[in-house]
Amino acid sequence: xxxxxxxxxxxxxxxxxxxxxxxxxxxxxxxxxxxxxxxxxxxxxxxxxxxxxxxxxxxxxxxxxxxxxxxxxxxxxxxxxxxxxxxxxxxxxxxxxxxxxxxxxxxxxxxxxxxxxxxxxxxxxxxxxxxxxxxxxxxxxxxxxxxxxxxxxxxxxxxxxxxxxxxxxxxxxxxxxxxxxxxxxxxxxxxxxxxxxxxxxxxxxxxxxxxxxxxxxxxxxxxxxxxxxxxxxxxxxxxxxxxxxxxxxxxxxxxxxxxxxxxxxxxxxxxxxxxxxxxxxxxxxxxxxxxxxxxxxxxxxxxxxxxxxxxxxxxxxxxxxxxxxxxxxxxxxxxxxxxxxxxxxxxxxxxxxxxxxxxxxxxxxxxxxxxxxxx
Numbered sequence: 001x002x003x004x005x006x007x008x009x010x011x012x013x014x015x016x017x018x019x020x021x022x023x024x025x026x027x028x029x030x031x032x033x034x035x036x037x038x039x040x041x042x043x044x045x046x047x048x049x050x051x052x053x054x055x056x057x058x059x060x061x062x063x064x065x066x067x068x069x070x071x072x073x074x075x076x077x078x079x080x081x082x083x084x085x086x087x088x089x090x091x092x093x094x095x096x097x098x099x100x101x102x103x104x105x106x107x108x109x110x111x112x113x114x115x116x117x118x119x120x121x122x123x124x125x126x127x128x129x130x131x132x133x134x135x136x137x138x139x140x141x142x143x144x145x146x147x148x149x150x151x152x153x154x155x156x157x158x159x160x161x162x163x164x165x166x167x168x169x170x171x172x173x174x175x176x177x178x179x180x181x182x183x184x185x186x187x188x189x190x191x192x193x194x195x196x197x198x199x200x201x202x203x204x205x206x207x208x209x210x211x212x213x214x215x216x217x218x219x220x221x222x223x224x225x226x227x228x229x230x231x232x233x234x235x236x237x238x239x240x241x242x243x244x245x246x247x248x249x250x251x252x253x254x255x256x257x258x259x260x261x262x263x264x265x266x267x268x269x270x271x272x273x274x275x276x277x278x279x280x281x282x283x284x285x286x287x288x289x290x291x292x293x294x295x296x297x298x299x300x301x302x303x304x305x306x307x308x309x310x311x312x313x314x315x316x317x318x319x320x321x322x323x324x325x326x327x328x329x330x331x332x333x334x335x336x337x338x339x340x341x342x343x344x345x346x347x348x349x350x351x352x353x354x355x356x357x358x359x360x361x362x363x364x365x366x367x368x369x370x371x372x373x374x375x
Contacts, residue, residue, distance in 0.1 A: 036195060037191065038183070039051060039182070044075065046068075046069065047072070048086075050066075050067060051064045051065075056182065056185075063082070069085075070087070082179075085154065088154040090151070092113035092148065092155075093156075099341060100346075101195070102125070103122055104345065108122070108124040108128065113137050114134055116136065120336050141167065143167065145171065155176070155177045155202065157178075158181070160180060165180075187254060192344040216346065217348075219352075223348060223351045227261060229362070230263040233358070236267060236293045237288040237294045238266070240298050241312075248279065250271050250276055251266070252271070263362075267287050289315060291318050292318065293357060293358065295325045297324060299326075301328075303322065303324060303375060324373070325357055329370060343370065357373075
């Protein structure tokens with residue numbers, strides 16, 4: 001379980017009310033994508049041609065989807081383009097990061113299936129689960145295809161980290177469209193949040209999504225501006241050991257960007273990796289034993305628990321000074337992590353947490369949301 005949280009942290013970092021917005025009509029999205037580089041949309045013959053450019057690391061081609069209104073004929077299109085009727089009324093999602101997109105778009109009621117329901121923290125989605133309106137489809141990469149076929153959703157929103165999409169091909173052979181969401185590959189925190197505009201295309205809620213995103217963007221940028229005023233930056237260590245290998249974010253990935261925007265000096269910020277690093281304890285200790293802060297320690301809940309897992313953790317200055325912070329402070333009623341679920345969509349909250357940790361005087365009224373200091 002601890003390694004699960006570690007890997008999820010490296011993806012996302014490698015209760016809360018949504019911003020207030022009045023629901024509005026569809027509108028056009030093609031000119032308003034500012035940070036996300038993983039998808040495009042063109043409006044053609046009354047339909048929307050959506051392309052996921054980079055569906056998984058190292059992909060040489062993407063996927064195209066033609067979104068056609070339910071009362072309109074399907075326009076001519078090239079082979080290989082998947083046709084999806086919109087607005088979508090019933091959807092199966094495969095990642096908890098998809099759930100907040102539905103919540104904020106006010107489309108949670110469209111969710112009818114998900115693999116391993118315990119991972120979901122959203123209050124709205126959990127209410128549907130308790131009411132028996134969302135079916136558990138088993139383990140993510142081994143979903144119950146027969147049960148999915150009975151549900152007959154309008155689409156499945158999936159994700160993949162490799163070219164192996166055999167499971168999704170089986171689903172499509174049953175006549176159920178699969179749409180790949182590649183939000184986790186975005187390097188800019190606001191790029192990941194901007195994928196709310198991607199899902200909005202399938203519900204004809206482009207303008208609504210744009211208004212939500214603008215509020216998230218404004219909050220992120222205003223916090224970043226405050227953090228730029230600092231004259232000293234605390235040094236930061238991240239990650240933990242797993243079988244004698246220390247996993248931590250590369251210097252050019254999502255985590256490093258957030259720490260930089262929060263006015264921190266991540267000790268591997270000059271590394272050129274966009275993924276995550278696998279280092280020895282000795283190399284990490286040599287560079288970071290005097291780090292001011294240690295942010296991101298998988299599922300550890302206390303300093304004693306860390307010390308019991310590996311006594312070498314106690315040698316770090318951040319540990320000795322009790323400057324160790326978990327991102328996993330909030331759990332859903334069945335154990336799901338709110339950070340791993342909501343963090344993609346709300347980098348503004350993550351950033352405010354990090355600024356509060358690194359420079360508490362800058363945000364005196366902010367209370368840590370995702371993060372907590374370990375004792």
